[in-house]
Each structure stands twice: as structure tokens, then as C-alpha cells.
Amino acid sequence: MYRSHNCGELRMDHVGQTVTLSGWVQKSRDLGGLTFVDLRDRYGITQLVFNMDENQVLTEKARKLGREFVVRAEGQVRERSSKNANRATGNIEIDVKDLQILNASKTPPFTIEEDTDGGEDLRMKYRYLDLRRGPLQRNLMFRSKLAVETRKYLSDVGFIEVETPNLIKSTPEGARDFVVPSRMNPGEFYALPQSPQTFKQILMVGGFDKYFQIVKCFRDEDLRADRQPEFTQIDCEMSFVTRDQILDTFEGLTKYLFKQMLDTELPDFPKMSYDEAMERYGSDKPDTRFGMEFTDMTETVKGKGFGVFDSAEFIAGICAEGIAESYSNKDLKQLTEWLQRPQIGCKGLVYAKLNNDGTIKSTVGKFYSDDDLKLWAEKMGGKSGDILLLLCGEKEKTQKQLNELRLEMGRRLGLMDPKVFNPLWVVDFPLLEWDEESERFHAMHHPFTSPKTEDIDRMMTGDHETMKALRADAYDLVINGVEIGGGSVRIHDRDLQSKNFDLLGFTKEEAEAQFGFLLGAFEYGAPPHGGIAFGFDRLNAVMNGQNSIRDFIAFPKNTSGRDMMIDAPSPVDNEQLDELYLSLQEIEKSGA
């Protein structure tokens, strides 16, 4: 037997008992006659004591233990003379009578502590050591518990978890698919699912009524810090429900998860239309923990001879409160430069400082009188001590830039309290996006999303401009500016689905080849249905107030899609390629 107890459970009640513990040597201290060893496992840390006077051989053995050695120790629980209140086992220690080294360890390349000295690459390569650290252990235990609670809630309200296949069909829509050559079907390929979208709709046609799955999905996209080629969704679908019944169900789930995991009571989730979100925040995922909402100044500021404004399609601003004194001209210059970086791409920043003494200082003071600027302040809700920040240009672009500015000011002014969670449903997204370059429509959500009921007639008969204005019955769940989930009411009518494929530029043949099974299914009694998918990795990160999903994934890949620990992907044998009827192209020629 390796252990009678784990390293986190011994208390004063156990004093006097003979116990066996196994674990890793966190550290050892040699204090002359006494040697102390901190023994660690997933459950905690327990102090082992070796006494040179009582057992010289054993104590000398203990002195030779290196960090991360795996040992088994047997001994008696006793009260500590100097207690450690920061540790659950801090009142006791083990007077060790027997010590067995189960495995030695080389010196780890970085410290296995709460904060490590290891760099990102080293920690990825030695992921098995990084995983021993408290933060990663807690993150993955949080994730495991979040999955348990998710399943509990959804099962309790009648959802059935159904596994959908991973080897499916490649569809050149949306992001790139990962493909899998089929040996048994030469020249043919499976694709890994970007989501189980069509299968969950098929399950609704199959009468499953309420489906969910916590499921891996795959996208062969160029990666960013918060993207992974494989990621996990809480994927859900329901039949015979209205949009608001869907939203209520998943608002319920979200509230339950926050309550169970963080003991946080979320308020009821407000709903905001996409249009309103864009007008007020310039974003379809606004961080509503703070105000600093947009004011459209287009009408107000034109006609005073300031050419930049006069020629702009759109001028809008935000009011940054209480920083007129603390923000110097130099600070504002730096802020302007920050906005002018190519990532944001502003031409410039117009500001008006509402000084505490009542004076107003503006970069465009020569075009605008104090009265003009007072009108600005009035419109934008500015008061003494605030700074008004204005951007201008093309409307959509300016909204995006002002959104970046608002978020940056929110960060700088500490308005994003990590302990506060502000949920929001963003609803009524556009159905279609017109892409000027390819001269075609893209589905804003995906090709299976239904237009709002009142837009269906216009969709079936309308002209090109009508199509641009169609609203989808689609919704996103946003918390603290992060899109946690998104979904829609789906089309369940074959003709409407065909029309949508048509608008998206699929020929009849293409639609039939790729989605024929779904169109076919719609002819055999498809129920009204809709659903949602939550980004599970992101939900974990957001609930823990963190930006990166990587530390909530046991074995993440780096931004080149590489698993640094196992060193994958890797070349395969020609023999294996031959079995798949594949050849490698000359990679130089292909321009890699």
C-alpha cells in the first residue's frame, strides 16, 4: 500500500495515528538535528520530520532527497510545535519511521511553485512539470468541476448528451477544415468537425428534443494567443421553443454555473440589439461593467470650419471621467500614438479637457469656441475634471476604433473589476454580411440561422438591398466584453434553407452535395428548433478573470499549432502515405 491518507487531509484529530503518505518532495530543510521535508500531492502538502538523534540512517536518507523525488513515508502524526496557519495540514507533522524512494528526479528546469521562473516555451515542453503547479492544478480541477456542473444542470432540465461523429464531411464554408485521408476509400477524405452543427439539427429532426454535448471542435485557422486548433464547446439544441425560451434556458445554466462555481449571483441578463450595441459601444460584445458609452457627435460638430470633421462620415466620442488633472498633454500624445498604431489605425484623436477651473482646452480650440465645447460636454455628459475624446471617419471603422479606445481607457482607469460579472444578450444580428471583395454574402452566424419571422417574406422575395437589412434570429451571450456563447433559431423549412444557400452563393448542386442530407431531413417533418454553443475554454478563463485560455487546457498547442511536449505534428513514413494514396508536394515549390 502506497498511502493510507493523502497529503492534504491530516488534522489534529489524526494525532497519534500511524499513517502512510506518498507524494513529491516540494522542498527539504536541514536544521542540524532535524530534517524537514514538505511532501506534496494534488490534495496538499504535509510536513515530514526526521530526527538525527533518533534515526541517523533514515535522516541521512531524507537529507539526500532532491526536489520532485517521489517517496513513500510511514510514521506517526504529531502536533507541530510551530504551526503553519496558511496550510490546511499546518497543525500537524509526520514523525517518519520509514522512508522509501519510489522514483528519483532530475532537477526540474524551473521551479514548481505558485509562481514559476520558467518561460512559456520551457513550460510547454515540460508540461508534465508545469501541470504539478498549483495554478494549473486548480485551473484543470475548476474545468473538470465546471463540466460536471454543466452536465448536471442540463441533465436535470431534460437534455440528453449525444456524441456526434468526429470523422465527418468536408465543407468549404466558414473556417478551414482539418481533413483526414481515408485509407479504405482511396482519394477521399473525412473532415474534423468545426462544430456538430448539422448533426445536432439532425438530432432535432430525429426527435431528441433537447440535446447537449461537451465536445471537441477543430478549426484549421491561423492561431492567436486565445485560439487553439482544437477547442471545446458546450453544444446545445432544443426543439419546439421560441427564442426567449432558449435564452431563458441558457441564462439559467449560466446563473447556475456562476452560483455553483464562484458563489456569485448573476443579475437577470439584459437584452440589447446588435444595432444598439454598435451605437452605444461600437462592439457586438460590449464590456458593460463600465459606462463611457459613445455619443454620436456628427451633427453637433460639423460646420465650424474644421475640415477633418466636416468631411467625416461619422464623429463620435466618449467621456473619460476625472482625468483632466492627471492626464498631461504628453499622456494624451501617447494615447494618440497608441491609437495610430496600425492595429487600430486612427488618423488622430480630438480631445477637449474640461479643467476643474472651468476652462476648456482642446486640440481643435481654434475651430470651436468655449460655448461650442460646452455644448460638446453637455451632449457627452462631461463635467469639470473629465476629458472628451473624439474620433471620426467612416462610420463602421470609427465605431471599432472608438471601441478600442473605450476599452483601453476602461483598463487604464481600472473600471474592469475582475470580481464583477456583467452578462448581456446581444440579439437581432444581421443575417447576411455583404463582402465587397468577393461580391457575395456571407452568413453572419452560419448558413442555418433563421431570419426573424417578420423578415421571412422579405427574404423570399426582396431585392439585393433588402437582403442587407435582414435580421437574424441570432444571439450572443457576452460577459465582461467576451463572447461566451452564440446561437440562433434555425431554419427548419427546406425552401427557406434553399433560399439561404442561394443567397450565400451556393449553386443548387453545391448545396445538394454538401448539405443534401439536411435538406432531405427537412422534408420529413423537421420541428422548429434552435440552440447555442458556449466556448468552454473561454468560459473557464472568463470565470477566473483571465484572458488566455491556454492555462485551462491540459495540453495546449502553441501559435504554430505545435504540441511542444510531444513534438507534433511530425513527418510520417512514405509507406503510410502510400497506403493513403498520397504524395507530398515539393514544399519549396509550393512556397512554404
Add this chain to the structure above:
Amino acid sequence: MYRSHNCGELRMDHVGQTVTLSGWVQKSRDLGGLTFVDLRDRYGITQLVFNMDENQVLTEKARKLGREFVVRAEGQVRERSSKNANRATGNIEIDVKDLQILNASKTPPFTIEEDTDGGEDLRMKYRYLDLRRGPLQRNLMFRSKLAVETRKYLSDVGFIEVETPNLIKSTPEGARDFVVPSRMNPGEFYALPQSPQTFKQILMVGGFDKYFQIVKCFRDEDLRADRQPEFTQIDCEMSFVTRDQILDTFEGLTKYLFKQMLDTELPDFPKMSYDEAMERYGSDKPDTRFGMEFTDMTETVKGKGFGVFDSAEFIAGICAEGIAESYSNKDLKQLTEWLQRPQIGCKGLVYAKLNNDGTIKSTVGKFYSDDDLKLWAEKMGGKSGDILLLLCGEKEKTQKQLNELRLEMGRRLGLMDPKVFNPLWVVDFPLLEWDEESERFHAMHHPFTSPKTEDIDRMMTGDHETMKALRADAYDLVINGVEIGGGSVRIHDRDLQSKNFDLLGFTKEEAEAQFGFLLGAFEYGAPPHGGIAFGFDRLNAVMNGQNSIRDFIAFPKNTSGRDMMIDAPSPVDNEQLDELYLSLQEIEKSGA
């Protein structure tokens, strides 16, 4: 609102209430003035009634409903005059006041009933219709609940569910990997996991102590009826445990699942060594619901001039009880022919009929006296009315053939009670199998399995013959002759693991290239660990007394690895292949 209640919940208590139901038309009957429609959803069937005298328009609308139309009906619950005791809602019906057709349906290509008239291929193509049938709905709900209960039990005893990656590294060991070309790493490939084996071991090195995952695995093997290219495992691993602690844990899980799902109390699981299982049943997964165990007759039957026996390495038999009267010579001839089919490959069958009148009739009566044959009967436990069935030949081959015969007789004699579940741990498997053809050892379980502690020294220093006799600390869970799970105590020592790779014919470089991360991990304090994986698809089938896993998978593939519904795999664009730096070989040339 589509419904106030589902189609399975209305009872006498609801009489008088106005309700709304939605669902599929199961069938409709037109009885002159009254039209009855059975409305079906996942929860049940409720009878709708339309009365021509009261509402002609509505009733005419109802008469036009076809099978599988999706409708919404509003009306009043009332007591039925002719009750249906076979249906949970059989006491009531709905007097419909409003009917809305939500979607029409073409006539389905097969009947959507408990037993359907649809053939296998048709049902696969129209899986969404087959999924509406009771048996498939119940199977998938069973599966969903089995996953819930599995997670509940394992969570409650401290296991953490951790997701391991699906895009991993190709290793040319075991079955064939599915590979996934990496666009971002030209010429390189990921592999889909055959199991999360190395990752779960890494999680143990990472200190996770108790891991589980219900996880998809992938094997590119030629398929049989009960194999799928993607399948699901309950994958588990534990640290600081002995073999028996592992077995106890998963015996506990299995008992819990049978209790929760089937209200069946399983007995304690006996343990039987691989050697014993082979001697007694000729199989490492014996069906222990019935006896008919092997008797080794090699010594008993030799030396009487019957050349076939005299020259045979091994002779063994089973005693089929009580069939001496009912089995004619013709039946025994047919049985012999059954054994001679190439799938089994017996040369012949020797039998001795112990007639009720005390006479004995045998195919080899001219070589053996009645006293000889009485000795056979004594050895094999035969009594009047039984037939002794003997096979001979090479030992291993004969054991396999006699196993087939035993199972066939078990089936014919109705000894496999589907209501009885006989669990068994088969333990102490051979560590290595010698393959004459390739002149190399294969791992019987997998390359990470530990030899039994007492065999380690012999493994590190022994000769070739010694290696053949090494026992592994490996175990299978067998229920009713089906392998439900298998696992082992793992190697956690770098030198021992290197030695094992060495024996398996890996060069140092190959071992390093493929498993370097694991060997590396073993140098940084790997704990003793071991685990198990259950075949989740098969567990579902066995618990329901069924042979095929296919009806427990929502979207299975056929034996060519094809999803008949979505028609995958399928060709991909050349453009997509170019992005992956791949070309298709001439498929004719390659001999496909």
C-alpha cells in the same frame, strides 16, 4: 409557445385543463364523425380527437395529416371512454380546438415503429428517421444516462475529468493511425489518438492522481460489425495504487452502473489468471454464465491406436449435457461441418454419446472399448444423456476451436441467459507475444504495461525464452464473454521502459523520437500508476444484452467506414490539397 406539456405527461389529474402539445403524427384514424391522431414526441404519445360535428373545418384539416407531419395542437384534456392501459397517457385524450401544421412530411421510406420494415442501408441513409424509433431513442438515452452515472461515480471518488488532445503524434505501433495533414507545418501530420494512453500517464506524472475521461478514440482498421473507426472509451488512470486497488475501484464502478441502470446487484468479481482461463475455456474472455469447461484428455486418450489422437499435441473436450437423445447423427454431422468451416478450421470432431440406456456410441468406437469411453465420461464429468465432444491438434489452435464449439453449444442449449451478468477479472496476461513471422515481440497489452514485480529482474537480465514467459500486471474485465475493459499497472521507471521498447524492437532513436517525452517525464519523478479503459459502446450493448454496438451510436459508420447519411468521406478540392502540400497518387496504379 409551441407546447405547455409534452406528449408523455398528461394524466387524469390534468382533465379539464387547456393544453398545447407539439409533436409528430404517429398515425391517424378516421372513424366517420371522429378523427383520432396519435401525436408523438420523445416523451410519449398522446391521442388527439377531432369531432366533425363540432368543428368540420378543423377535422378536415386533421384528416389530411400524413405520417410524420409536425403539428401543434391546442385543446382540452378529457377522460377517454376507451382507455389504453399500455400507454402512460392512455386514460386521457385531447379534444382539439386549434391545429397548426408546423411542417409537412413526405411519406417516410420505412415505418417509424418499434419494429421497422426498413433494411440496414436505408435506415443508415435516413438515420434521422431511424432515430425517431423507440429502440434507438431508448438506446441513446440509456447511453446518455450511463455517461452521467459513470461521471457521477468517478467524480464522487475523486477522479478529475481532463480532456486530452485529439491532434497528437503518429506512432507506427498497434493499429493504424488516422493522420491529419498540418497546413501550418508543411509535410507534417498529426495523428488522431488510438487512446489517450501516453497523455493519461503524463497526467499522472503531472500529479493529477486520479484521472478519467469519456473520450473518442480512433483506429484505422478494417472494420467488422462490432468495430467502428471512431469509438468511445471510459479512460481512467490512478497513481500510488496497487493492482488490487485499481481492480476494486473499477469493480465498484461497474457494480454501481449495473445497480443504477438495470437495478442488478452484481456479485463480487472473481479473478482468474490468463493461463487458467485458457486451460478451462480456451479463451481470455470466457463466458462464465455456463460451465461446459474443458477437460484435457491428452494423456487419457493416447495409445489406443487412433492415429489422429496419438499424433496430436493436445486433445481436449467438453461435455454437452442432456442432448444424447435429441442430437441425431445428422445433427452431429452438421455440427462437424460447422466446425470444419474455414472460420474455425477443425479437421474433425470426435464424440461419444452416453445414451440413457447405458450404451455408449462413439465415432471412434473401434479404437476405444466401452471401458475406455466410460473413463472419458468419468474424466469429463459426463453422465447418461450427455454427449462428449473432443477436438485435437496444436494446443493453442485447439483451445480456440474448442472455445468456439463451447460457445456454439452454449447458444444452442440456451445457456446464455441475457438476464444474467457474470463478471470476471482475467489477470496476469503474458507481457510479450512472439510473432514468428516478423520475428519480433509484440506487446500483448501495450508497450507501457509493467511486468509483474516478481518478473522485473528476469526481464532486465533474462534470455529470449525467459522473455516469452514474462507475466504482465495486466487485466481485463470480462462480462458474459465480452471484454468490457482492460488495463494494467504501468512502467514508471525509465530504464524498465527503455528495456521494454528494446524488447519490442524499437531502436533507441525510434523510441526517443516517438516516446521521448514520456521517457523524459519518467526522469522527473514519475509516480507508480496504472489504469484501465472501458469500451463504452460495448458496455452499452452488453448491458442491454445486444451484440452490435451500432445501435448505441447516434451516427455510426458502415463496414467501409462510410457515413451513409452525410456520404462521407468524400473528395476534396485540389486547392485544399495544395494548401496541405499534398497530391493524390494515381489510385489505379496503387492497386485500389
